[in-house]
Amino acid sequence: xxxxxxxxxxxxxxxxxxxxxxxxxxxxxxxxxxxxxxxxxxxxxxxxxxxxxxxxxxxxxxxxxxxxxxxxxxxxxxxxxxxxxxxxxxxxxxxxxxxxxxxxxxxxxxxxxxxxxxxxxxxxxxxxxxxxxxxxxxxxxxxxxxxxxxxxxxxxxxxxxxxxxxxxxxxxxxxxxxxxxxxxxxxxxxxxxxxxxxxxxxxxxxxxxxxxxxxxxxxxxxxxxxxxxxxxxxxxxxxxxxxxxxxxxxxxxxxxxxxxxxxxxxxxxxxxxxxxxxxxxxxxxxxxxxxxxxxxxxxxxxxxxxxxxxxxxxxxxxxxxxxxxxxxxxxxxxxxxxxxx
Amino acid sequence: xxxxxxxxxxxxxxxxxxxxxxxxxxxxxxxxxxxxxxxxxxxxxxxxxxxxxxxxxxxxxxxxxxxxxxxxxxxxxxxxxxxxxxxxxxxxxxxxxxxxxxxxxxxxxxxxxxxxxxxxxxxxxxxxxxxxxxxxxxxxxxxxxxxxxxxxxxxxxxxxxxxxxxxxxxxxxxxxxxxxxxxxxxxxxxxxxxxxxxxxxxxxxxxxxxxxxxxxxxxxxxxxxxxxxxxxxxxxxxxxxxxxxxxxxxxxxxxxxxxxxxxxxxxxxxxxxxxxxxxxxxxxxxxxxxxxxxxxxxxxxxxxxxxxxxxxxxxxxxxxxxxxxxxxxxxxxxxxxxxxxxx
Numbered sequence: 013x014x015x016x017x018x019x020x021x022x023x024x025x026x027x028x029x030x031x032x033x034x035x036x037x038x039x040x041x042x043x044x045x046x047x048x049x050x051x052x053x054x055x056x057x058x059x060x061x062x063x064x065x066x067x068x069x070x071x072x073x074x075x076x077x078x079x080x081x082x083x084x085x086x087x088x089x090x091x092x093x094x095x096x097x098x099x100x101x102x103x104x105x106x107x108x109x110x111x112x113x114x115x116x117x118x119x120x121x122x123x124x125x126x127x128x129x130x131x132x133x134x135x136x137x138x139x140x141x142x143x144x145x146x147x148x149x150x151x152x153x154x155x156x157x158x159x160x161x162x163x164x165x166x167x168x169x170x171x172x173x174x175x176x177x178x179x180x181x182x183x184x185x186x187x188x189x190x191x192x193x194x195x196x197x198x199x200x201x202x203x204x205x206x207x208x209x210x211x212x213x214x215x216x217x218x219x220x221x222x223x224x225x226x227x228x229x230x231x232x233x234x235x236x237x238x239x240x241x242x243x244x245x246x247x248x249x250x251x252x253x254x255x256x257x258x259x260x261x262x263x264x265x266x267x268x269x270x271x272x273x274x275x276x277x278x279x280x281x282x283x284x285x286x287x288x289x290x291x292x293x294x295x296x297x298x299x300x301x302x303x304x305x306x307x308x309x310x311x312x313x314x315x316x317x318x319x320x321x322x323x324x325x326x327x328x329x330x331x332x333x334x335x336x337x338x339x340x341x342x343x344x345x346x347x348x349x350x351x352x353x
Numbered sequence: 354x355x356x357x358x359x360x361x362x363x364x365x366x367x368x369x370x371x372x373x374x375x376x377x378x379x380x381x382x383x384x385x386x387x388x389x390x391x392x393x394x395x396x397x398x399x400x401x402x403x404x405x406x407x408x409x410x411x412x413x414x415x416x417x418x419x420x421x422x423x424x425x426x427x428x429x430x431x432x433x434x435x436x437x438x439x440x441x442x443x444x445x446x447x448x449x450x451x452x453x454x455x456x457x458x459x460x461x462x463x464x465x466x467x468x469x470x471x472x473x474x475x476x477x478x479x480x481x482x483x484x485x486x487x488x489x490x491x492x493x494x495x496x497x498x499x500x501x502x503x504x505x506x507x508x509x510x511x512x513x514x515x516x517x518x519x520x521x522x523x524x525x526x527x528x529x530x531x532x533x534x535x536x537x538x539x540x541x542x543x544x545x546x547x548x549x550x551x552x553x554x555x556x557x558x559x560x561x562x563x564x565x566x567x568x569x570x571x572x573x574x575x576x577x578x579x580x581x582x583x584x585x586x587x588x589x590x591x592x593x594x595x596x597x598x599x600x601x602x603x604x605x606x607x608x609x610x611x612x613x614x615x616x617x618x619x620x621x622x623x624x625x626x627x628x629x630x631x632x633x634x635x636x637x638x639x640x641x642x643x644x645x646x647x648x649x650x651x652x653x654x655x656x657x658x659x660x661x662x663x664x665x666x667x668x669x670x671x672x673x674x675x676x677x678x679x680x681x682x683x684x685x686x687x688x689x690x691x692x693x694x695x696x
Contacts, residue, residue: 162572165569166569166570170569173514173569191574193572193573195573195588196574196587196588197587198588222575223564223567223574224567226565228506228507228510228511229507231503231506231534232533233532233533233537233563234563234564245537246539247536247539
């Protein structure tokens with residue numbers, strides 16, 4: 013009793029082949045889309061790798077690039093088979109390859125499921141990497157003369173401007189590090205000496221933030237220095253002032269950006285899995301419909317297409333038997349080899 | 354004696370029709386490109402219209418949008434005619450329309466060329482509009498409480514950060530206007546009163562710039578205030594300091610941005626014009642080769658194709674003669690009408 017049989021005449025077969033060919037071309041385009049999204053994700057990670065300590069994991073974008081290429085290739089092959097399926101002569105050469113091809117498609121779907129799962133789960137890793145990397149970035153902001161870190165200031169400034177954020181959790185992170193290089197501090201000045209001596213580590217700390225934290229939407233010119241001192245500025249109360257500098261932290265901003273990207277890519281891959289499954293089902297129907305033609309010489313005859321030759325349980329039972337035979341065969345061979353030696 | 358005569362047999366005609374059909378589809382895409390470039394330019398002008406006093410001229414993008422749409426339509430029609438040209442029964446219905454259509458195409462090509470020239474010429478009015486608008490933009494920077502101007506500060510800050518520029522010609526432009534609103538000045542403080550009293554207009558001027566002028570690539574934290582006072586900052590010399598704030602003026606930055614955009618669009622429109630001329634000539638060859646078949650019943654017969662039936666000089670004299678005949682015919686009709694009214 014075949015699984016989900018459907019009767020086909022010539023017209024239905026032709027329609028199925030044409031529809032399936034269109035869906036295969038859609039799958040090729042989706043494969044190209046996944047490839048380019050993987051590339052885009054890789055480029056974005058590279059751009060901000062300085063703020064992730066250069067040790068972010070490139071597993072997900074690499075896997076996406078691979079999956080995109082494979083999807084494109086597999087779907088293009090499937091489309092070619094579909095295109096040739098209406099011509100018995102051409103189809104004869106593809107016939108033997110169909111069974112392994114469908115098994116390959118199954119395996120590919122499993123790989124895509126794994127990739128989609130990774131897309132959703134690797135966000136935690138990205139979050140942790142960002143937290144660590146941003147903390148170090150703020151620490152190295154002032155080291156514009158140290159080779160390997162001289163662009164950290166520029167990168168962090170541009171990130172704060174672009175993502176509209178300030179500091180790691182909030183702007184107060186800047187109060188806890190020295191972000192002015194010692195080269196620009198007059199160490200002979202009493203004020204400077206007082207500040208440096210006022211803390212254990214000898215750092216020049218102040219209640220100020222860099223200019224990149226400033227919010228252009230604020231109605232008054234940006235107040236960067238003496239942020240917690242209400243009397244230093246006219247008509248200023250730091251507790252209720254909201255528009256002066258960005259209130260969001262950069263870790264949250266960057267994570268929201270990357271996580272939305274990864275979520276959308278994951279959803280796209282789930283959609284691709286469904287599309288590929290549809291392709292596989294259609295191809296199986298087409299192949300079986302062409303195989304079970306009652307009169308092979310007459311193209312206009314009726315035929316039956318099905319998904320599985322026997323029922324689901326029977327197919328699984330067959331598979332188990334085959335696997336046992338394979339193992340049994342191996343054991344017998346192993347026994348023979350042992351006897352021979 | 355026809356202009357640029359070419360002999361055609363069946364194969365050559367088929368090849369010509371196929372090539373010109375292909376080129377027509379390219380031309381349709383080129384029309385879409387022109388349309389989208391016009392749309393993009395319009396959006397860019399709108400985004401910064403606040404900085405141009407809201408009176409920038411939208412002539413160029415509107416013309417581009419219109420020409421893009423017309424080009425698309427004309428080329429789609431031409432492609433359809435090409436596709437049908439190989440089937441004599443289908444071609445019969447297009448035949449009477451071809452001559453006026455080709456005239457229209459020639460006129461369209463002329464318009465496209467004028468559009469390309471317009472792209473290069475409209476830079477100059479844009480420069481003046483930008484100069485005027487930026488000067489006012491800076492003056493209204495502090496008016497964040499005045500309706501209609503409350504977003505000028507944000508627009509100007511975002512523009513200075515995006516285009517990496519400061520002030521109109523250079524950063525010293527900010528020294529000449531008051532860019533801090535009076536709401537945030539403590540008028541009871543002596544320092545404030547001194548500054549306001551020190552100039553004729555009673556403005557609070559300072560040698561400082563807004564934060565958006567700061568250059569993130571500078572190795573030291575940004576120095577915004579007391580910029581001309583070397584002693585106010587450690588190890589600072591404002592004569593030699595180059596990386597602290599952006600050195601370029603915003604007028605120069607915006608003009609070069611819009612100028613580059615207009616140059617690119619102008620060059621692309623010129624390319625599209627050349628493509629259009631090519632397809633028009635191709636269609637004329639198809640038309641003439643199909644109408645000059647030696648044996649109209651036999652599709653495989655030879656034929657000739659040309660651009661103009663007679664030489665250029667003869668064609669012009671023909672056109673002048675036609676026009677004279679028409680104007681004389683008009684005069685005769687007028688005289689007859691005059692005679693009729695008199696009598």
